[in-house]
Amino acid sequence: MNILSHKLAQKGKRLLVLLPFYLFILLPLSAQYNTDRLVTIGRSALYYEDYVLSIQYFNQAISAKPYLYEPWFFRGVAKYYLDDFVGAESDCTEALSRNPYVIGIYELRGLCHIQQKKYEDAVKDYNAALRYAPESLNMWHNRALCRIQMKEYDKAQAEIDTMLHHWSRNASIYAMQSEVYLLQADTTKALESLQKSIDIDAYNGQVWAMRSAISLARQEWKEAEDFLDKALHLLPRNGSLYINRALARFNQNNLRGAMSDYDLALDYEPNNFLAHYNRGLLRAQVGDDNRAITDFDFVLKLEPDNLMALYNRALLLERTGNPRAAIRDYSKVIDEYPNFWSGLQQRAQCYRSLGMTRQAEQDEFRILKAQIDKRNGYQPRLSKKQMRKRSDEDIEKYNQLAVADEQEMEHEYQSDYRGRVQNRRVGMDYMPNYVLSTEQQQNPVKHYVAYDRQVDSLNHTLSTDKQLYIVCGSTTIKDPSPWLQSDSTSAVACWLRAVWQAERDSVDIPSRTINLLDNLSEAVRLAPANAYLLYNRGNAYVQCLDFTQAIEDYTQAIALDQNLAEAYYNRGLAHLALKQEAEGINDLSKAGELGLYQAYSIIKRQRK
Numbered sequence: 001m002n003i004l005s006h007k008l009a010q011k012g013k014r015l016l017v018l019l020p021f022y023l024f025i026l027l028p029l030s031a032q033y034n035t036d037r038l039v040t041i042g043r044s045a046l047y048y049e050d051y052v053l054s055i056q057y058f059n060q061a062i063s064a065k066p067y068l069y070e071p072w073f074f075r076g077v078a079k080y081y082l083d084d085f086v087g088a089e090s091d092c093t094e095a096l097s098r099n100p101y102v103i104g105i106y107e108l109r110g111l112c113h114i115q116q117k118k119y120e121d122a123v124k125d126y127n128a129a130l131r132y133a134p135e136s137l138n139m140w141h142n143r144a145l146c147r148i149q150m151k152e153y154d155k156a157q158a159e160i161d162t163m164l165h166h167w168s169r170n171a172s173i174y175a176m177q178s179e180v181y182l183l184q185a186d187t188t189k190a191l192e193s194l195q196k197s198i199d200i201d202a203y204n205g206q207v208w209a210m211r212s213a214i215s216l217a218r219q220e221w222k223e224a225e226d227f228l229d230k231a232l233h234l235l236p237r238n239g240s241l242y243i244n245r246a247l248a249r250f251n252q253n254n255l256r257g258a259m260s261d262y263d264l265a266l267d268y269e270p271n272n273f274l275a276h277y278n279r280g281l282l283r284a285q286v287g288d289d290n291r292a293i294t295d296f297d298f299v300l301k302l303e304p305d306n307l308m309a310l311y312n313r314a315l316l317l318e319r320t321g322n323p324r325a326a327i328r329d330y331s332k333v334i335d336e337y338p339n340f341w342s343g344l345q346q347r348a349q350c351y352r353s354l355g356m357t358r359q360a361e362q363d364e365f366r367i368l369k370a371q372i373d374k375r376n377g378y379q380p381r382l383s384k385k386q387m388r389k390r391s392d393e394d395i396e397k398y399n400q401l402a403v404a405d406e407q408e409m410e411h412e413y414q415s416d417y418r419g420r421v422q423n424r425r426v427g428m429d430y431m432p433n434y435v436l437s438t439e440q441q442q443n444p445v446k447h448y449v450a451y452d453r454q455v456d457s458l459n460h461t462l463s464t465d466k467q468l469y470i471v472c473g474s475t476t477i478k479d480p481s482p483w484l485q486s487d488s489t490s491a492v493a494c495w496l497r498a499v500w501q502a503e504r505d506s507v508d509i510p511s512r513t514i515n516l517l518d519n520l521s522e523a524v525r526l527a528p529a530n531a532y533l534l535y536n537r538g539n540a541y542v543q544c545l546d547f548t549q550a551i552e553d554y555t556q557a558i559a560l561d562q563n564l565a566e567a568y569y570n571r572g573l574a575h576l577a578l579k580q581e582a583e584g585i586n587d588l589s590k591a592g593e594l595g596l597y598q599a600y601s602i603i604k605r606q607r608k
Contacts (some may be wrong), residue, residue: 015549035071040271042055055592062075076088079593086589092112096109123558173202208381209231212228243265277402310329315354327354430539431570437469439471454469469472495530495533498519524537550570554567569598576602
């Protein structure tokens with residue numbers, strides 16, 4: 001059995017690398033000891049989930065012997081753990097160009113394609129791998145799921161039939177078959193397949209979730225709740241299941257139970273739109289107006305233009321004695337729906353409560369003119385039949401619970417790859433300038449030593465005890481004059497003076513940026529081969545919001561020094577600022593590869 005699908009029973013143990021075992025015994029005997037040592041240490045770092053550090057060891061191995069496939073492949077594994085699927089795919093491609101017969105590389109690249117929704121490419125990789133390992137259940141399973149995503153249901157069914165011929169007691173295959181039947185609107189066969197899956201393995205939470213989805217679609221609320229109870233017993237941290245059970249409970253007039261489920265859903269998924277929106281409606285239903293407003297406030301942070309949330313918040317603001325804020329929200333809705341008579345009536349009420357008679361009469365005249373007889377100030381109670389699709393923008397349905405447009409099945413691809421560093425929250429701040437400092441910079445991961453010949457020459461010619469170092473950050477030189485005495489017109493002098501003045505200028509920021517840009521341009525003119533000056537000027541252009549020019553300078557800096565991680569990082573952010581997502585992610589992937597682990601958090605955020 002492929003180790004990719006194997007789950008260790010003993011808690012605390014981890015796979016060294018989740019790949020076919022034979023990969024571990026195929027290291028070439030001809031490789032020199034140092035390269036073997038680098039790969040071994042890198043794989044050890046993978047074992048301890050220190051993925052960023054492991055990449056640095058594989059980088060060194062690749063630099064020493066770029067024709068070996070192992071360091072490319074293992075670096076791809078580390079990047080996959082970090083959710084850098086673009087970078088992992090690229091490394092797998094490099095590994096396959098060096099050895100096209102290693103099944104695990106196709107398997108990993110297939111997973112990279114899946115994560116990028118490139119299902120056709122994933123199918124090609126699985127086709128290639130299955131030629132060498134036709135009995136691999138994992139790859140059959142993943143390829144069938146790709147067929148489903150591509151809506152090739154007939155091909156998926158054919159592959160599932162083949163799988164059932166070889167693995168007739170595998171519950172997940174029957175569950176997949178049931179999903180295909182559902183997508184083909186054959187509920188009867190879907191239920192038959194689900195029952196077979198349950199008979200084989202009654203402890204699969206996803207199967208019970210699928211069974212509940214059928215009952216929800218049929219409005220069999222009690223049955224759906226029972227199935228969701230079983231699913232949640234097995235998958236207790238799944239927010240979507242709590243939301244579905246809340247819907248089933250609401251339709252059985254169990255408002256307290258529905259409210260509890262929305263609370264639990266938000267414990268696990270704090271930013272879930274449906275849970276906040278529907279809980280806000282339920283809170284309004286039971287008179288918990290202030291907390292209902294809090295829910296709609298959150299919804300409107302997620303979707304500022306959601307008119308139904310705006311209208312519901314307006315009703316609550318009016319009810320809690322804040323007519324001015326209510327008028328603000330009502331007006332936004334009426335601007336979009338000028339014939340929404342309920343909104344006009346409510347706004348007129350608010351105007352009258354504030355003594356704004358003329359505005360109130362204008363709204364009331366519009367209502368009378370259309371001969372609309374609306375009940376004054378009455379909010380209809382929620383009914384168990386009142387539900388709308390989330391994408392339904394009919395403002396008259398403002399008081400109906402929202403449900404997802406489609407009940408999507410969560411696919412579990414056969415892999416245990418996952419990441420950690422990318423889960424740390426980082427800002428979208430650009431890396432700082434490279435400056436001249438009297439203190440060295442230490443980084444336990446990024447072993448990059450910034451060097452410039454002219455700076456080195458200056459250090460050798462000056463009598464001062466302190467050396468100048470090139471660091472990415474803030475300068476520590478209180479007075480640059482000792483380093484400016486020998487030649488105040490050199491590129492180094494311009495560099496030193498520009499950054500020192502920029503950090504201490506008391507003038508406004510735009511003027512300071514222009515001064516910095518002028519000084520750096522002069523320094524670049526004197527030293528056009530200095531990557532750090534070009535990088536710094538790129539940063540200055542970013543401050544001017546001239547991202548196109550910034551990208552040009554970063555690109556020139558990278559051409560001079562391909563190990564300048566900060567230039568890749570900042571160029572990636574500049575591409576994202578210009579909505580050039582693919583280019584941005586490629587640059588951030590390279591920055592992460594070179595040791596700036598913050599890049600992986602941004603890559604993950606961008607994917608979401």
